[in-house]
Amino acid sequence: MNAAVPFPLDLPELDFEAAGGTRIRRSILPGGIRILSESVPGARSATIGFWVAVGSRDEYLAESAVSGQGSTHFLEHLLFKGTPSRSALDIAVAFDAVGGDSNAMTAKEFTCYYAKVRDQDVPMAIGVLADMFTNSVIDDSEFETERGVILEELSHAADDPGDVAGNALFESVFGTHPLGRPVGGTPETIEQTTRSGVWDHYRHHYRPDELVISVAGAVDHDDLIDLVNQSLEGAQWRLDPEATPVARRSLGAGTFSGTRRLQTIARPIEQVHLMLGMPGLVASDPDRVIVSMLNAILGGGMSSRLFTEIRERRGLAYSVYSFAGAHSDAGMQGMYAACSPRNAAEVAQLMQAELQKLADVPVSDEELARAYGQLSGRAALSLEDSDVRMSLLGRAEITLGEYLDLDENLRRLASVTAADIATMAARLVAQPQSIVAVGAVDDDLFANVVTNKE
Amino acid sequence: MNAAVPFPLDLPELDFEAAGGTRIRRSILPGGIRILSESVPGARSATIGFWVAVGSRDEYLAESAVSGQGSTHFLEHLLFKGTPSRSALDIAVAFDAVGGDSNAMTAKEFTCYYAKVRDQDVPMAIGVLADMFTNSVIDDSEFETERGVILEELSHAADDPGDVAGNALFESVFGTHPLGRPVGGTPETIEQTTRSGVWDHYRHHYRPDELVISVAGAVDHDDLIDLVNQSLEGAQWRLDPEATPVARRSLGAGTFSGTRRLQTIARPIEQVHLMLGMPGLVASDPDRVIVSMLNAILGGGMSSRLFTEIRERRGLAYSVYSFAGAHSDAGMQGMYAACSPRNAAEVAQLMQAELQKLADVPVSDEELARAYGQLSGRAALSLEDSDVRMSLLGRAEITLGEYLDLDENLRRLASVTAADIATMAARLVAQPQSIVAVGAVDDDLFANVVTNKE
Numbered sequence: 001m002n003a004a005v006p007f008p009l010d011l012p013e014l015d016f017e018a019a020g021g022t023r024i025r026r027s028i029l030p031g032g033i034r035i036l037s038e039s040v041p042g043a044r045s046a047t048i049g050f051w052v053a054v055g056s057r058d059e060y061l062a063e064s065a066v067s068g069q070g071s072t073h074f075l076e077h078l079l080f081k082g083t084p085s086r087s088a089l090d091i092a093v094a095f096d097a098v099g100g101d102s103n104a105m106t107a108k109e110f111t112c113y114y115a116k117v118r119d120q121d122v123p124m125a126i127g128v129l130a131d132m133f134t135n136s137v138i139d140d141s142e143f144e145t146e147r148g149v150i151l152e153e154l155s156h157a158a159d160d161p162g163d164v165a166g167n168a169l170f171e172s173v174f175g176t177h178p179l180g181r182p183v184g185g186t187p188e189t190i191e192q193t194t195r196s197g198v199w200d201h202y203r204h205h206y207r208p209d210e211l212v213i214s215v216a217g218a219v220d221h222d223d224l225i226d227l228v229n230q231s232l233e234g235a236q237w238r239l240d241p242e243a244t245p246v247a248r249r250s251l252g253a254g255t256f257s258g259t260r261r262l263q264t265i266a267r268p269i270e271q272v273h274l275m276l277g278m279p280g281l282v283a284s285d286p287d288r289v290i291v292s293m294l295n296a297i298l299g300g301g302m303s304s305r306l307f308t309e310i311r312e313r314r315g316l317a318y319s320v321y322s323f324a325g326a327h328s329d330a331g332m333q334g335m336y337a338a339c340s341p342r343n344a345a346e347v348a349q350l351m352q353a354e355l356q357k358l359a360d361v362p363v364s365d366e367e368l369a370r371a372y373g374q375l376s377g378r379a380a381l382s383l384e385d386s387d388v389r390m391s392l393l394g395r396a397e398i399t400l401g402e403y404l405d406l407d408e409n410l411r412r413l414a415s416v417t418a419a420d421i422a423t424m425a426a427r428l429v430a431q432p433q434s435i436v437a438v439g440a441v442d443d444d445l446f447a448n449v450v451t452n453k454e
Numbered sequence: 455m456n457a458a459v460p461f462p463l464d465l466p467e468l469d470f471e472a473a474g475g476t477r478i479r480r481s482i483l484p485g486g487i488r489i490l491s492e493s494v495p496g497a498r499s500a501t502i503g504f505w506v507a508v509g510s511r512d513e514y515l516a517e518s519a520v521s522g523q524g525s526t527h528f529l530e531h532l533l534f535k536g537t538p539s540r541s542a543l544d545i546a547v548a549f550d551a552v553g554g555d556s557n558a559m560t561a562k563e564f565t566c567y568y569a570k571v572r573d574q575d576v577p578m579a580i581g582v583l584a585d586m587f588t589n590s591v592i593d594d595s596e597f598e599t600e601r602g603v604i605l606e607e608l609s610h611a612a613d614d615p616g617d618v619a620g621n622a623l624f625e626s627v628f629g630t631h632p633l634g635r636p637v638g639g640t641p642e643t644i645e646q647t648t649r650s651g652v653w654d655h656y657r658h659h660y661r662p663d664e665l666v667i668s669v670a671g672a673v674d675h676d677d678l679i680d681l682v683n684q685s686l687e688g689a690q691w692r693l694d695p696e697a698t699p700v701a702r703r704s705l706g707a708g709t710f711s712g713t714r715r716l717q718t719i720a721r722p723i724e725q726v727h728l729m730l731g732m733p734g735l736v737a738s739d740p741d742r743v744i745v746s747m748l749n750a751i752l753g754g755g756m757s758s759r760l761f762t763e764i765r766e767r768r769g770l771a772y773s774v775y776s777f778a779g780a781h782s783d784a785g786m787q788g789m790y791a792a793c794s795p796r797n798a799a800e801v802a803q804l805m806q807a808e809l810q811k812l813a814d815v816p817v818s819d820e821e822l823a824r825a826y827g828q829l830s831g832r833a834a835l836s837l838e839d840s841d842v843r844m845s846l847l848g849r850a851e852i853t854l855g856e857y858l859d860l861d862e863n864l865r866r867l868a869s870v871t872a873a874d875i876a877t878m879a880a881r882l883v884a885q886p887q888s889i890v891a892v893g894a895v896d897d898d899l900f901a902n903v904v905t906n907k908e
Contacts, residue, residue: 042496045835080756088766092756097824099831102756118834148769155724156772156792161613268722270609302534302546302556312542315602318610338610370551377553380572381499384838 003405007036007397009245015221018405020383024393025221029228031208031239032246036393037224038216040386046122046217047390049114050129053212053249053398054205056185057108057178057327070185071198073106074150078198079113080104081142083135085234086128088142094128108179109249109327110398116387119218123227126213130231133206143195150190157184161438162338164265165273169334172263172434173277177256179330208237209246214394217386248401249328251284256330258432262446265438272344272439273336276351278431280324280331283399289412290424291324291333296371297363297421298322298354299335303370305354306335316343316350328399333428341440348435348449358425362418376410457859461490461851463699469675472859474837478847479675483682485662485693486700490847491678492670494840500671501570501844504583507666507703507852508659509563510639511632511781524639525652527560528604532652533567534558535596537589539688540582542596548582562633563703563781564852570841573672577681580667584685587660597649604644611638615892616792618719619727623788626717626888627731631710633784662691663700668848671840702855703782705738710784712886716900719892726798726893727790730805732885734778734785737853744878745778745787747870750825751817752776752808753789757824759808760789770797770804782853787882795894802889802903812879816872830864 003018007026014026023039056072081088095102095115102115102125113133115125157163167182174180185193215224232239258279281288299306299322310320320337335351363371382388383406396403404412435446457472461480468480477493510526535542549556549569556569556579567587569579611617621636628634639647669678686693712733735742753760753776764774774791789805817825836842837860850857858866889900 045838089757089762092761092766093824096755096757097827097831099828099833099835101832101835116835118831121831145767145769149765149772152725152770152772152793155794159615159723159725269613271606271613301550303543303550307546308543311603312546313599315599316606318603318606339606340609370547373551374553377551377572377575378555379553381553381555381570384499 003403004408005403005405007401007403009247009401019407022389024403026397027221027225028245029225029239030241030243031237032243033208033228033239034212034245034397035221035225035228036212036214036397037219037221038389038393039219039221040217040389043119043218043386045116045118045386046215046219047114047116047386048122048125048129048215049112049213049390049394050133051110051112051212051214051394051398052205052210053110054210055107055109055111056181056183059178068185068193068197069181069189070150071193071201072111073184074146074190074193075198075202076104076106076111076113077146077150078138078143079132079136081146082137082139083131084137085135086131091128091132094124098124100125106183108183110395112394114387114390122215122219126224126227127231130228131234133211134232134235134237136202138195138199138202140195143198147190147193150184151187154184154187154190161267161269161271161273164267165275165336165436165438168263168265168436168438169275169277169434170332172261172436173258173279173332174330175256175259177330179327208239209243212394212397214390214397216389216393248398251282251328251400253282253329259434260432261434262443263434263436264441264443264446265436266442267439269439270340271338272341272437272441273338274344274347275334275336275436276348276433277332277334277436278428278433280333280428281326282331283326283328285326285331287424288326290416290420292375293368293371293413293416294358294421294424295322295324296374297367298358300371301374305357306337306351309354310337310347310350316340316347341445344437344439344441345446345449348446352449355425356429359422359429362422365418368416368418372413375413379406379409457857458862459857459859461855461857463701463855473861476843478857480851481675481679482699483679483693484695484697485691486697487662487682487693488666488699488851489679489682490666490668490851491673491675492843492847493673493675494671494843497573497672497840499570499572499840500576500669500673501568501840502576502579502583502669503566503568503667503844503848504587505564505566505666505668505848505852506659506664507564508664509561509565510635510637511562522639522647522651523635523643524604525647525655526565527638528600528644528647529652529656530558530560530565530567531600531604532592532597533586533590535600536591536593537585538591539589540585545582545586548578552578554579560637562637564849566848568841568844576669576673580678580681581685584682585688587665588686588689588691590656592649592653592656594649597652601644601647604638605641608638608641608644615721615723615725615727618721619729619790619890619892622717622719622890622892623729623731623888624786626715626890627712627733627786628784629710629713631784633781662693663697666848666851668844668851670843670847702852705736705782705854707736707783713888714886715888716897717888717890718895718897718900719890720896721893723893724794725792726795726891726895727792728798728801729788729790729890730802730887731786731788731890732882732887734787734882735780736785737780737782739780739785741878742778742780743866744870744874746829747822747825747867748812748875748878749776749778750828751821751875752812754825755828759811760791760805763808764791764801764804770794770801795899798891798893798895799900799903802900806903809879810883813876813883816876819872822870822872826867829867833860833863
């Protein structure tokens with residue numbers, strides 16, 4: 001079957017069979033808590049995610065606001081530091097003792113706490129994640145110790161030239177838009193973050209009607225509801241039986257126009273980490289499927305055009321690829337390569353030329369078929385991991401409110417034509433372009449590389 | 455069932471059921487080619503590996519030898535560059551067109567070419583890998599282009615302070631032993647590598663009696679044998695029906711004694727990448743199971759002693775762990791942390807103290823049980839990936855010649871006692887210890903950190 005299943009916020013129950021014979025169910029519990037499950041026949045493990053649609057973009061920078069830059073990520077760390085009934089060590093021991101894989105990720109538009117465990121350990125994982133999510137104490141002294149850990153994490157990223165380039169590209173392309181800020185904040189903002197600011201952030205956002213729980217793998221939906229209900233008994237949450245989930249983030253076209261900017265960041269290292277980027281498509285744009293096909297052809301594998309031109313024919317780089325990122329009201333199209341400083345200008349020009357070529361000359365039927373084969377094969381392989389299914393389910397719920405199963409995704413990919421890709425490439429080429437280079441380079445090196453159409 | 459299955463080189467066929475209901479079979483084909491499969495019920499994909507027990511340690515440095523430092527890894531790259539019937543692009547297209555994941559790894563004692571694909575694509579993957587392995591042309595001009603790619607790969611590693619520290623630790627601990635050299639060579643040796651040297655290396659080592667093919671997932675052993683036979687028809691290999699596999703690398707205790715050395719490598723970066731290492735156990739040592747338990751307790755998870763002392767209590771590092779590596783005649787026990795220069799000496803002392811504590815005070819029953827739970831849970835989760843099963847099967851064949859299934863591994867882990875761990879820790883503490891620090895540090899910073907027992 002082809003399934004594009006809507007997740008309306010006012011409809012409590014959904015139950016359908018998805019591609020490959022998995023069963024997807026969704027319920028809304030009292031308090032507006034959303035629970036989604038994908039039961040995979042034969043699975044022996046499961047991945048559990050606790051989500052809130054709150055990310056770094058939601059941090060206010062004004063002094064009067066509840067939180068400062070980097071506090072969403074700071075809070076993510078603190079949730080592992082203890083509740084009234086579990087110390088930080090207890091939480092760590094709970095997952096370690098069963099060999100579970102537990103972690104969290106803070107993104108620009110959401111935060112997710114997750115654990116992958118064997119089937120027998122699912123009740124434990126839900127219990128611990130629910131306790132962390134609802135009952136964090138955010139102890140003063142733990143707060144100060146964790147500040148040091150986060151500063152080390154930021155130092156690690158500052159020493160990674162690829163990370164530095166990525167953050168700089170977001171800043172260049174998105175400018176003053178909140179999506180332009182780094183997820184983790186800066187050492188300065190982390191030094192200034194207060195326990196009370198993070199506490200307010202926690203109380204303000206970690207509420208029943210913001211919570212989305214998605215589970216994939218060896219899971220039964222009714223059991224899951226029971227487990228969540230039991231786990232929330234200790235939460236002292238007032239679960240209003242009439243409550244509905246909070247409205248989703250509003251979707252729409254971006255209001256920013258991007259910048260034409262060259263940003264070189266000097267570092268005494270051997271390689272230059274080079275990124276080109278421009279405004280791309282927002283998450284709700286139906287043409288994102290075209291962008292997926294475009295990137296498979298442009299920079300998605302060992303046979304992609306960037307790989308062939310830059311690595312295989314010329315030997316200029318070891319790592320080279322293209323990518324797209326989509327958020328509720330903004331998106332980015334980008335390209336990346338790491339190369340010698342002496343080749344950086346040439347590599348930048350080759351990147352520009354390859355995107356331009358996609359706009360000028362329609363791709364062949366063979367390339368189109370190969371891109372479809374690549375994306376469909378990768379999707380099928382990736383769905384073997386319950387982590388991937390858990391993540392797709394959670395994101396569908398908090399971003400678009402619609403879930404596409406594999407068959408529906410393939411149907412949409414197959415509908416993309418060569419003309420669609422040329423039109424999309426032309427649209428991207430016409431956007432203001434930013435170039436970021438981190439390494440032993442300066443602006444002069446790129447004198448002959450023009451950011452487009454100035 | 456508990457299964458420790460020997461893979462004798464003179465016994466052509468083996469067939470047994472392993473833990474979890476998988477079926478493991480092994481055959482020796484004409485020419486001495488070894489084929490191993492693990493059929494996993496319900497799997498929809500498979501991972502295929504082509505192995506040779508030839509790694510960077512087997513490179514001779516004398517001028518008269520067949521290969522220079524880094525040529526094993528260079529050869530690995532070149533196998534993707536074409537055969538008489540497939541160009542480099544054809545090879546890339548073959549895997550990309552089905553969304554397969556194809557790559558290779560060169561290690562100190564082996565090289566492996568692998569692909570993960572859907573069940574329907576297994577015949578293609580075997581055909582392409584067999585062609586790459588047996589018919590590489592190693593074209594002159596492709597050779598020169600790939601030299602550039604490899605130099606970029608080395609530059610990338612040189613810019614990664616964790617990689618730099620790891621290579622330096624091997625050099626410090628193993629000294630002039632061939633395992634002390636970096637896998638990829640150095641820019642100098644890569645500049646000097648000749649096409650004829652790599653060609654000789656290829657012809658000398660990539661032979662039927664050196665080849666091991668391991669496949670796990672959706673695979674039938676008899677079909678696999680047919681596929682391999684068909685694929686090798688174009689190989690112009692003389693497959694002697696009487697041939698047996700070449701003898702395995704001889705196993706034994708190391709002949710090196712390690713060094714007490716402090717090595718600081720100055721880099722203008724924010725963090726110090728700190729590693730402590732000492733000679734550890736060889737691959738054939740039955741006590742390696744004790745080392746596994748020791749490292750789970752010392753630095754294997756969020757509840758481990760290093761994580762608790764260095765990150766959770768003191769906030770000195772974001773990343774900290776311990777590890778063990780085992781080779782045929784040498785092994786290493788190590789610890790890693792990245793931290794601020796001002797804390798580097800303290801972190802080094804904390805690492806030393808935690809290892810010493812394991813030698814001085816027996817671990818509690820609770821910690822022992824937790825370590826067992828962690829390793830058994832992780833093993834069960836990791837076996838969901840056909841890549842992991844393929845790799846375990848291939849390594850068992852080329853290193854020890856014995857395969858342990860999950861039940862047998864668990865039985866051995868469960869047999870480890872607190873006294874075993876204390877004895878092992880004492881044995882490791884008594885080894886000469888090397889310290890490596892990469893970052894804004896110098897030797898003086900470590901004046902109060904003594905490499906042990908000088």
